[in-house]
Amino acid sequence: MPTLFEPTSFGAIKLANRVVMAPVTRARAGKDSVPTPIMAEYYAQRASVGLIISEAVGISRQGLGWAYTAGIWNDAQVEGWKKVTQAVHEKGGKIVCQLWHMGRMAHSSITGEQPVAPSPSTGPGHIHTYEGKVPYEEARALRLDEIPGIIESYVVAARNAMRAGFDGVQIHSANGYLLDEFLRDGTNHRTDAYGGSVENRLRLLREVTEAVIAAIGAEHVGVRLSPNGDAQGTIDSNPEAVFIPAAKMLNELGVAWLELREANPDSHQAFAGATEQPKLSPEIRKVFHGSLVLNQEYTRDTAMEAVSSGKADAISFGRAYIANPDLVRRFQEDLPLQEYDVTTWYGPHGEKGYTDYPFAK
Template identity: 60%
Template sequence: MVSLFDPIALGDIQAPNRVLMAPLTRGRATREHVPTGIMIDYYRQRASAGLIISEATGISRQGLGWPYAPGLWSDEQVAAWRPVTAAVHEAGGRIVAQLWHMGRQVHSSVTGEQPVSSSATRTECHMHTYEGRQPSETARPLRLDEIPGILDDYERATRNALAAGFDGVQIHAANGYLIDQFLRDNANFRDDRYGGSIENRTRLLREVTERVISVAGAGRTSVRLSPNGDSQGVDDSNPEPLFTYAAKLLSDLGIGFLELREPGPDGTFGKTDVPKLSPAIRKVFARPLVVNSDYDTAQAAQAVIDSGVADAVAFGRTFLANPDLPERLKTGAPLNTSDMATWYSQGEAGYTDYPALSAETVAA
């Protein structure tokens, strides 16, 4: 029987356990989206994860609308990421960069331009800005002649990630962001080769993945999808054929692993009654499959591995307050509770000050 704590090959990355750290936006970079020194400590502390998937990291100024989130489009950003990845490696860990274009989920006050998307749509969500949450703006559809530039941005960010010392990259194609806005039919109303049929709506996903693979190699490329239910206003009328097609496409391209964020009725973000599609995706995706969303016990994670649906589990919120989460899960130690007020705040409070078991033992 495979254990949550057994090693696994995630493409070309050898992970010592199957407790992955999910991407977690924390907002600790500078206003210019440059990583800061406290991020070194934060990621080092969590290096015992089988693999760290970094917080979502912008591929371009256009695509990054989250205040104080990091980017990977400038030399300054690359240089600031290097001590972060070095610290993780020195602590025995592995880390990949999650590449992010938010599409319509940005506000012009942050990016300096109108948001772009598959079509001229807007979300009902309020956008994060430096002045607090503001109403969304209507996106303009990307022109056909602009899409090659988007692919170039993904290629540049991939090259920069490798130059910064990351072990690979993950393409963020989930959660209602740009690629997801092309995938799903309530946000994509195009009548060109990127709209209409499932083959057309998955074209951008395919082209981005192929471009990233051309730089990083398939074994160091992964993708995140969110196949079940509404995600920040993005949804599909018939998700199973869409996402099984996308998963088969990615399997054929040979990516290292696929991660699925699948909330349930009690999900922290994006509650939904839409059944999880991971069992159907498992049938068509021949490579390591990672599941995510509100797993907070070893028993729940082990059960999904035992079912044969997943090969590993990406833990999100649980890693916020438990830097040594794999050890806590393995030994049954109690879990710290995170302070939601500090999830996206600046500074060390609620970021690097959660104790590890060793510190708790000394304190006791």
């Protein structure tokens, strides 16, 4: 079995090692959702990782309702991202774009419209707007005739991502955002072809994935799922019955890699809290034959064990990458890790807590 530091490939993407940077929203873009120059510096600092999965990137104005996050639906945004991908490639790194529609978690003060979801519902907690943190709003149900437009937004965003120089895309179907809301019966109460049976609840993810594959090729496409636990209040009465068929379906579509964010019984994070729901990754490993990336609360030792025992092909790190731009070297040489500062996780804080974490001497 390989080690964490050996190369691998996810479809067409060649990784120098099996450490992956998990997608981490940092909210350092402009109000026009165009990436800023410090974002290029931030990602370039982290280019020694096997693969960078970008922060979640909005596929449309409707889908992006979080202050200072970036989009990829127009040319100015594509130009901004070109500077990021160029900076990463100059350092020998690889980067894919996480495609994001926030669904019920968006806010009208940013999108200019009521949030949309499979069915009317309201997310728990608060969203970052330009006026500060405010409660989520009630979302309305997407009409059947609006669904082709949603799929088209993913296609346009995927094509734009390739134009911007990304090595591929990751379809964000995790964490209680639009595609995840369709998967789970806690948020999907539809009675049409997109609700009810598991097959129907998988339909939007299937159609989006098929369309993105047709546009840019399966060898550039990954998907993220968060099968167990409570994804920002988006739950399912029987996750196993949904997520194993979802992984099987993604395998049949030829998706190159699948990333699973899995909570643990002692997880403490508000948005992926403790769960007794067992991890589905061992079962998913049996039905998904592309590259499997596992995430959440891995350490150097547990990551090395997961890869060398064949549980995963790679491991992604979120919070550790916020504070350790040279995480691969720190793991290789078993150097201590720096602590992140929660108060600067999300902007607007500029370079503070963003590009100013030092490299190991």
